Amino acid sequence: MRALKKLFNTGILGAARGSRGVQRGMLVTGLILTGFFIIMAILAPMIAPYGFAQLQDSHGYFGAQQPPSSKHLLGTTVGGMDVLSRVLWGSQTALLVIVFAVVMSIFAGVILGLVSGYFGGWLDRILVVIADAVFAFPSLLLAIAMSIVISGGRSGLFTGILSTAASITAVYVPQYFRVIRAEALRCKTEAFVEAAKVIGASHWRIMFQHIYKNATRTLPLIMTLNASEAILTLAGLGFLGFGIDPTMGAEWGYDLNRSVADVSAGIWWTSIFPGLAIVLVVLGITLVGESLNDLADPRLRSRGAANLDELEIASEVSVA
């Protein structure tokens, strides 16, 4: 959570202030989309007109595949649930999965990466081989395998979220591991680490006081980029039927799967809205990640031209 806090305190807001031009546009668009997504997720219980698994109200059943109307603003699904409510509740599921998946992979990846990079030796070699093996798997296949192992395929809201998050974690740990290990290898040879060694500091202290603090600068970037991939993996799992039980939680991927048959029948509202939700959230988070990436690199960051008029005045003053 500290990394998250750091991201929001210094990373994004600092970057937004320092950005300009197209880069600023990208970042601000991304921030608006992501912010809208987070607010939607938090307020879902209040703004959703119905529950995510609600099939009827006091007037009776909603009815399946009803077109958008004043009662159901975005229509109803083939299962007879309100599309708008499903989309809103789905954002909550998505946010929880992202947070769990990212936090878990950061913890595991950072610790493994630090230990592996700092100590090296046989442990490092084994961990690198495992990480490379995981890279070689198609990520969705790995997530499916993990989800079957963890929950036997499908389950309730909380266990479902956890197992989906864990499956995504297994896919993304190697990325954090690789990045932190590379940074640890770089920092290990820096003079300030040698200075700490000469002082007599313990390995533990060197790892966390000196290397960890200097190894995490790229984390916010991978985090945002991975968050968008996590949503895609979640949607993919749901689409393939390995996600969360529809009666336990709303999930965009599952809704898309159920609406496949509707598309050819001219029923557009059941697929467009969950699909759009996925696209916009992924776009938003990716924009934030990409523009943070550019802004963090001084060579990619755009600046205004230097002001020579100011300079002229300065030199005139000095001559006088």
Add this chain to the structure above:
Amino acid sequence: MPNPVLDIQNLQVAFATDHGSVNAVQGVSLGVAPGEILAVVGESGSGKSVTARAVLQLLPSTAVLKGAIYLNGKDVLNLGADALRAARGHDAAMVFQEPSTALNPVYTVGWQIIEGLRAHTPKGEKFDKKAARIRAIEILRKVGIPNPEERVDYYPHQFSGGQKQRVVIACALVLEPKLILADEPTTALDVTVQAEILDLLRACRDDLGASVLIITHNMGVVADMADRVAVMYQGKLIEQAPVEQLFAHPQQDYTKRLLAAVPKIGLRAPAVPIATDAPSAVSAVGLEVTYPGKFGRPGHLAVAGVDFEIKAGEVLGLVGESGSGKTTIGRAMVGLAKATGGSLNVLGTSVIRAKTKAFRAIAPEVGFVFQDPASSFNPQLSIGAAIAEPMLVHGKAANLAEARPAVEALLAAVQLPTEFFARFPHELSGGQRQRASLARALALRPKLVIADEPTSALDVSVQARVLELFAKLQREFGFACLFITHDLAVVDQVANRVLVMHQGKIVEEGTTREVLTNPKHEYTQRLVASSPIADPVEQRKRRTLGR
């Protein structure tokens, strides 16, 4: 001046940065006459490199230029891309500071020399490969590469640092430029190699008639090379004079300070030798350090059987060129390099093949000052936290707040304001950081301090102040010290005794004054003779004697 080769008029350069515009050069006007060597001197950040790079338009895209630069009568700032490309290399060529990065490692040096010729073949004319190769061999011979017919096909890594710089100069010379811009051409080189490169640059002028604009911060190099000197300070040209006049009668206060700060051998009263019966802090007999070789290759013997002793309270200077093994000895004493043979006794503990635990036990007694203060501080820790670290690690203070009074006392001892406690390393200048580094080394009042080239990353005037402080602290704290440096004049200011190292062995040992004024070993003599003296008249005399 008869038609100057280079004429810079009121040049102004500003850079766009995250913190607004920075005016790197503010109204500099200077000229270089044909066949003249002009030295531009100044501290880092004074705008001297930016001025030279502006001549060939080698500045990053964030730079804005104003004023006028005439190179052989061409208005460089208003040249089109093609005309500029034609001027580069032909009218003026650049020699960079670091020869190992200025050469492309995947091409032979011959290819890189020919590259210039190919780039300047007029359009429509056929490029003659054979003739170009002959030219390349010829120019390599001219810059003193032995056996050029064969070595023209060598890759950069097969040359030594000095030879690489010769190749870079050959690349510049092959197009017979009217002007050579040399940006700190010898800073990355050892002093004996520096003397050779300076000779070569002088030959470029004497034999080939090229003008040279040499940028340097080393007043010895200025005295050795220049006809005229331009002094830059904070982006402005503050003084310009013929070399003898500048050294004899500097006009500006800054120039006077700069000249006064230059370390000179024999300036300080000879240090009192330490009594021979004093207890020894470090003793080494037949010390060997071998770096493991790559797979299937024998290791590299960096230190080959060295005997020495440091008495308690004594400053021992260790002098040598890069690769001589001097830094390795210092690192072996604290466990950063593994001593592999002989015996090495640090403060009563034998550290041959010792475990990390043994080094941790003597750590509170030993301080280490690193060469580059910019990288030896954790950028994420405040200066106060960094200085307090030894106290926290060794349980002298439970937390940072408790260590604060002691840290503030240390800051005062190294003449830094106590507000620096909360500052971060990047907010300090190089000299301030190196003082903080001293404070950290002295935090636990160690009996032994190892200083590894502590001033070589600093400007001359800053170096003088840090050395003064170091000598004062040594008197106050009375620690024994191994002072590693490549600069003979620096060692003269601090050390009681000197060891001279060459290729892993100690070739000479004696009191500082003895070794520096009356060197016995042939290598030490060469070392003393190669370091240029910051006095043009004296240096000229020495040079003609040396021939």
